[in-house]
Amino acid sequence: MTKQPILAITSGEPAGIGVDICLDLPDMDLPCRVVVLGDAHLLQKRADCLRKSIKIREFNPFRQPEKNTIDVQHIPLRDVCVAGQLNPQNSPYVIELLDTAMNGIENGVFSGMVTAPIHKGVINQFYGETMYFSGHTEYLAEKSHTPQVVMMLAGGGLRVALLTTHLPLRDVADHITADLLTSVARIVDKDLREKFDIANPKILLAGLNPHAGENGYLGREELDIMLPTAQQLRIHGINITDPLPADTLFQPFYLDGADAVLAAYHDQGLPVLKYASFGGGVNITLGLPFIRTSVDHGTALDLASSGKANSGSLKAAIHTAFEMIHSR
Numbered sequence: 001m002t003k004q005p006i007l008a009i010t011s012g013e014p015a016g017i018g019v020d021i022c023l024d025l026p027d028m029d030l031p032c033r034v035v036v037l038g039d040a041h042l043l044q045k046r047a048d049c050l051r052k053s054i055k056i057r058e059f060n061p062f063r064q065p066e067k068n069t070i071d072v073q074h075i076p077l078r079d080v081c082v083a084g085q086l087n088p089q090n091s092p093y094v095i096e097l098l099d100t101a102m103n104g105i106e107n108g109v110f111s112g113m114v115t116a117p118i119h120k121g122v123i124n125q126f127y128g129e130t131m132y133f134s135g136h137t138e139y140l141a142e143k144s145h146t147p148q149v150v151m152m153l154a155g156g157g158l159r160v161a162l163l164t165t166h167l168p169l170r171d172v173a174d175h176i177t178a179d180l181l182t183s184v185a186r187i188v189d190k191d192l193r194e195k196f197d198i199a200n201p202k203i204l205l206a207g208l209n210p211h212a213g214e215n216g217y218l219g220r221e222e223l224d225i226m227l228p229t230a231q232q233l234r235i236h237g238i239n240i241t242d243p244l245p246a247d248t249l250f251q252p253f254y255l256d257g258a259d260a261v262l263a264a265y266h267d268q269g270l271p272v273l274k275y276a277s278f279g280g281g282v283n284i285t286l287g288l289p290f291i292r293t294s295v296d297h298g299t300a301l302d303l304a305s306s307g308k309a310n311s312g313s314l315k316a317a318i319h320t321a322f323e324m325i326h327s328r
């Protein structure tokens with residue numbers, strides 16, 4: 001008998017909508033078992049507030065799933081939690097959710113993780129100088145000793161991968177090097193082949209500057225770094241374009257027949273993706289030694305415990321993780 005995959009769902013920032021969307025899991029038509037990592041009492045309390053009659057029970061891998069029941073691996077909160085109000089004292093709890101998911105993957109209990117949103121600001125507020133936290137993507141890379149990973153969002157018929165992730169805009173240009181572009185393009189190419197079953201992925205490279213630098217008159221990163229690196233990548237079998245103007249490449253003329261856009265920075269690519277698919281998009285970390293997908297939205301503190309949080313992206317993230325398990 002083959003082992004059924006189980007995905008760990010980290011419930012994220014406890015004051016945010018991560019908890020609320022996890023409570024929709026019993027209503028989703030899911031392709032595999034899921035286990036929510038989080039405080040069981042918090043989930044029960046939020047379910048009561050939302051008037052959802054759901055059974056919350058302790059996860060046991062040998063017990064069969066039940067209807068209208070959420071299997072929870074209980075991880076206690078560190079301090080009080082009020083929906084919509086960040087409490088920095090719960091930051092170690094948020095980190096523990098991620099570490100527990102990673103341990104469960106290492107031990108073979110989980111086949112991958114799907115993450116609900118966390119609040120990067122409050123985690124940094126708590127840890128101060130002792131730990132800089134810029135996002136799941138970078139944290140999971142560091143914890144798994146993976147030198148380079150790639151953030152890619154998918155939705156609305158688009159895949160947008162990012163050359164740089166959570167950086168202040170003024171630092172972006174300095175981070176764009178031939179080595180970075182080479183390693184990111186290689187990861188996108190490899191993972192699209194291996195985890196998305198795409199035979200010869202075509203990657204559209206977005207320039208950094210307006211009009212892809214306008215032949216050097218609006219910035220030189222394209223001529224000095226991106227163009228020669230793209231040429232080298234093509235010689236080595238990676239189907240990537242020369243840098244294209246980012247404002248014109250998001251249209252059918254370019255997108256038809258392409259498998260992913262490689263955007264130079266976070267807010268060049270993600271607004272387009274979110275405009276096309278918010279509420280149904282999926283964030284995927286490429287290059288990790290395990291599967292991690294996530295929702296396309298943040299903690300939405302304004303909606304926590306309101307019953308208005310849309311859980312469509314969580315459902316899509318679970319389906320994507322499941323498909324990735326089966327394409328390997």
Ligand SMILES: NC(=O)C1=CN([C@@H]2O[C@H](COP(=O)(O)OP(=O)(O)OC[C@H]3O[C@@H](n4cnc5c(N)ncnc54)[C@H](O)[C@@H]3O)[C@@H](O)[C@H]2O)C=CC1
Pocket residue numbers: 017115116117118119120121136279283294295296297298299300301302303308309310311
């Ligand atoms: N995967 C993750 O952990 C992510 C975390 N974040 C974090 O979330 C925090 C808040 O970020 P914001 O920029 O305010 O973005 P946000 O996505 O939390 O909220 C933006 C707007 O969209 C609405 N919204 C978000 N998710 C929704 C949903 N599922 N259903 C209905 N409406 C929804 C919110 O109510 C708000 O009006 C930040 O700390 C950010 O770092 C942001 C994106 C992803």
Ligand SMILES: NCC(=O)COP(=O)(O)O
Pocket residue numbers: 134135136137138270283294
């Ligand atoms: N905009 C995407 C985002 O901020 C999610 O980042 P991560 O926590 O998945 O690294």
